[in-house]
Amino acid sequence: xxxxxxxxxxxxxxxxxxxxxxxxxxxxxxxxxxxxxxxxxxxxxxxxxxxxxxxxxxxxxxxxxxxxxxxxxxxxxxxxxxxxxxxxxxxxxxxxxxxxxxxxxxxxxxxxxxxxxxxxxxxxxxxxxxxxxxxxxxxxxxxxxxxxxxxxxxxxxxxxxxxxxxxxxxxxxxxxxxxxxxxxxxxxxxxxxxxxxxxx
Amino acid sequence: xxxxxxxxxxxxxxxxxxxxxxxxxxxxxxxxxxxxxxxxxxxxxxxxxxxxxxxxxxxxxxxxxxxxxxxxxxxxxxxxxxxxxxxxxxxxxxxxxxx
Numbered sequence: 267x268x269x270x271x272x273x274x275x276x277x278x279x280x281x282x283x284x285x286x287x288x289x290x291x292x293x294x295x296x297x298x299x300x301x302x303x304x305x306x307x308x309x310x311x312x313x314x315x316x317x318x319x320x321x322x323x324x325x326x327x328x329x330x331x332x333x334x335x336x337x338x339x340x341x342x343x344x345x346x347x348x349x350x351x352x353x354x355x356x357x358x359x360x361x362x363x364x365x366x367x368x369x370x371x372x373x374x375x376x377x378x379x380x381x382x383x384x385x386x387x388x389x390x391x392x393x394x395x396x397x398x399x400x401x402x403x404x405x406x407x408x409x410x411x412x413x414x415x416x417x418x419x420x421x422x423x424x425x426x427x428x429x430x431x432x433x434x435x436x437x438x439x440x441x442x443x444x445x446x447x448x449x450x451x452x453x454x455x456x457x458x459x460x461x462x463x464x465x466x
Numbered sequence: 467x468x469x470x471x472x473x474x475x476x477x478x479x480x481x482x483x484x485x486x487x488x489x490x491x492x493x494x495x496x497x498x499x500x501x502x503x504x505x506x507x508x509x510x511x512x513x514x515x516x517x518x519x520x521x522x523x524x525x526x527x528x529x530x531x532x533x534x535x536x537x538x539x540x541x542x543x544x545x546x547x548x549x550x551x552x553x554x555x556x557x558x559x560x561x562x563x564x565x
Binding site: 270276288291302303304306308309312314326327329332337338340343344345348352359363374377382387389390394398402410411412414420455460 | 479502534538546554559561
């Protein structure tokens, strides 16, 4: 899936640069808006069907929700501070941070709802977050803490980065990482539109 | 904004009550196709934007700073409460056993 995603963007880049006729760009908008709502609907169906998460949440107790809450707050605060340093508006930096590593969705959401430059930045930032997660999770698990090792992955802790988390932090972290990743995954389609539309 | 949330919420309801009784793979394929269309379109818009292509170096640097800051922020906050979380989860596990 990763290669398919990166390949699609690369192919789009090449098409747009060399082939795609300018007159067709206006039709592109209609197509992407339709695709956006259909995709969000599909993502919703997937989220609504995940009863396994609720079951595990019930078994672990609600206190486990502190972890995704802290990860979300920390990601947003970190991105906001970085945005201040880079001279980005608050709504852009926080919306990018609210991708929590889910680069495909945060990138296309922002490109569609706001502008394509910020969408590209969100895409690359969240790809980088996923790549960095693979590098830092073993270090965080060893020197900082086992629960902290769930944090870098953000939303990806439920799928792509789950193996590296359990390997570094222990098998009993698998359920925590899965719940945290699922909650953050659910928050992405809610928080990214919320923050990108903030006016200040 | 409202439309986006409505689309997700409608999906959640449909998924929760299994209205269409579709296989998970079918939905997965469906969202993947939509996603690829949008990624292609995003790529096309990027590729047609000369100014942006020239800016990729700056964007890469900004992305690295943003990604690192998000990771550091989230790790710091979880670290602050790590011992408390671990204790609380231990407690609720034992309570669950007693029940």
